[in-house]
Amino acid sequence: MIKLRDSIEGEESFESLLIKRRSVRSFNPKQITFQQLSNILFASYGTINNGPHKTVPSAGALYPLSIYVIVGKESIDNLNNGIYRYLPITNSIEIIKEGDVRRRIAIGCLGQAFISKAPIIIIIAANFERMKYKYGNRGIRYALIEAGHSCQNIELATLSLGLVSCPVGAFTDSEIVKTLGLSDYEIPVYVIPIGNEDK
Numbered sequence: 536m537i538k539l540r541d542s543i544e545g546e547e548s549f550e551s552l553l554i555k556r557r558s559v560r561s562f563n564p565k566q567i568t569f570q571q572l573s574n575i576l577f578a579s580y581g582t583i584n585n586g587p588h589k590t591v592p593s594a595g596a597l598y599p600l601s602i603y604v605i606v607g608k609e610s611i612d613n614l615n616n617g618i619y620r621y622l623p624i625t626n627s628i629e630i631i632k633e634g635d636v637r638r639r640i641a642i643g644c645l646g647q648a649f650i651s652k653a654p655i656i657i658i659i660a661a662n663f664e665r666m667k668y669k670y671g672n673r674g675i676r677y678a679l680i681e682a683g684h685s686c687q688n689i690e691l692a693t694l695s696l697g698l699v700s701c702p703v704g705a706f707t708d709s710e711i712v713k714t715l716g717l718s719d720y721e722i723p724v725y726v727i728p729i730g731n732e733d734k
Contacts (some may be wrong), residue, residue, distance in 0.1 A: 539573035559699035562732035578692035591684035594677035610654030645712030653728030
């Protein structure tokens with residue numbers, strides 16, 4: 536388990552972040568910092584004041600999302616490439632699988648090559664069954680809404696750190712599931728490459 540750093544506030548106003556928000560599909564190979572990764576992951580699904588609430592609302596406080604981060608080779612100083620799972624309660628990450636799988640993720644996203652150029656890729660997965668247990672089929676909608684909340688937090692946090700991102704929904708579920716080694720109950724919802732814009 537790797538403990539993340541406490542969040543540091545950005546300097547831009549909320550309004551300016553909303554105005555600047557856009558999808559960017561061009562990344563340069565510049566590294567991102569461990570602090571930037573920490574801030575983005577906390578924004579995605581972090582636990583507030585030791586719980587039970589997180590940075591996004593959740594129907595019935597069931598919190599069905601799992602957040603994974605793909606770290607590319609030499610993308611972050613002192614952090615090995617591989618697949619990590621975010622652990623909100625301890626604000627830490629644990630490695631799931633070693634190796635740079637960005638190209639495999641890009642192939643799984645219908646060959647969108649720009650994804651493999653980003654230093655990190657965040658993947659949001661949802662456990663629909665957890666929501667359906669309480670809300671029936673409408674629970675699927677609630678889980679998708681929650682994933683949207685998390686993705687918007689990720690995008691705005693990314694911008695506040697001077698980085699760019701591009702939420703991707705076009706992918707083959709089975710390829711993402713296989714690459715990450717997801718459980719039968721985890722369904723990928725978003726693939727979000729993040730990095731510095733190649734201008």
